Amino acid sequence: MAIGLEHYLVVGAVLFSLGALTVLTRRNAISVLMGVELILNSANINYVAFSHYTSASVDGQIYAIFVIMLAAAEAAVGLAIVLAIFRIFHTIDVEAAETLKE
Amino acid sequence: MDPGAIIFYAIAVVVIGSAAVVAFSRNIIYSAFSLLGTFAGVAGLYVLLGADFVAAVQVLIYVGGILIIILFAVMLTHRITDVEITNRAVGRGPAVVLTALLIVLLVQALRETSWIKAKETSYAPTTTTIGDMFLEHYLLPFELASLVLLVALIGAATISRKETKE
Numbered sequence: 539m540a541i542g543l544e545h546y547l548v549v550g551a552v553l554f555s556l557g558a559l560t561v562l563t564r565r566n567a568i569s570v571l572m573g574v575e576l577i578l579n580s581a582n583i584n585y586v587a588f589s590h591y592t593s594a595s596v597d598g599q600i601y602a603i604f605v606i607m608l609a610a611a612e613a614a615v616g617l618a619i620v621l622a623i624f625r626i627f628h629t630i631d632v633e634a635a636e637t638l639k640e
Numbered sequence: 641m642d643p644g645a646i647i648f649y650a651i652a653v654v655v656i657g658s659a660a661v662v663a664f665s666r667n668i669i670y671s672a673f674s675l676l677g678t679f680a681g682v683a684g685l686y687v688l689l690g691a692d693f694v695a696a697v698q699v700l701i702y703v704g705g706i707l708i709i710i711l712f713a714v715m716l717t718h719r720i721t722d723v724e725i726t727n728r729a730v731g732r733g734p735a736v737v738l739t740a741l742l743i744v745l746l747v748q749a750l751r752e753t754s755w756i757k758a759k760e761t762s763y764a765p766t767t768t769t770i771g772d773m774f775l776e777h778y779l780l781p782f783e784l785a786s787l788v789l790l791v792a793l794i795g796a797a798t799i800s801r802k803e804t805k806e
Contacts, residue, residue, distance in 0.1 A: 563730060576663075579679065611788055613706045
């Protein structure tokens with residue numbers, strides 16, 4: 539059986555579900571951010587797979603590049619916030635840090 | 641079985657296996673390092689899909705940038721000499737059941753849908769086309785993206801700097 543669109547979509551679906559599982563169960567803020575990165579990667583797989591198999595254009599790839607770029611911005615700001623939370627609460631457990639200030 | 645299929649399945653196993661380690665590992669260092677397998681494997685999938693430029697961007701930004709930032713954050717927020725680096729997870733049983741149901745639902749849905757297929761798939765270099773489209777069709781989003789990156793840079797620096805009491 540030749541590799542087709544569905545194979546890539548299945549990989550994307552499984553990757554998305556594992557990312558959602560990470561976000562749901564983890565209580566460490568950095569692990570939650572890792573789950574978000576997994577979800578963004580799965581969305582990108584779908585963009586590029588659809589771009590390759592259902593259209594002759596590179597529009598999907600351009601969206602994937604935009605997503606990667608926003609993921610970089612999200613990681614920088616998110617981890618800066620994590621560091622600020624760690625400095626104030628001395629933990630990055632998301633259940634312990636439930637207020638916006640000390 | 642043709643070589644392309646073997647390579648695809650090998651990469652898929654690496655991607656999903658690493659993602660499972662991210663989701664289930666008890667040590668956050670292992671989670672952070674196994675993200676490398678996921679990101680590099682996804683870059684391999686892009687190459688198989690004929691998206692050479694996106695694959696290069698993936699390696700440069702995800703593996704070279706985001707992964708390093710995550711590792712920095714892990715090292716800065718844990719006492720690395722501690723034997724037990726916590727990576728607590730709660731409610732794992734119900735979450736695993738829900739996730740399994742989600743996978744079944746998604747796979748079922750995408751198997752039953754009849755997707756519109758292109759007549760032929762091409763493996764031509766894409767960098768020139770992407771560059772042209774960024775400066776023609778997607779010029780406004782491109783410029784907005786640079787603005788977003790600037791704002792994120794300033795914001796991250798402002799949030800993470802030390803407060804100075806005067």
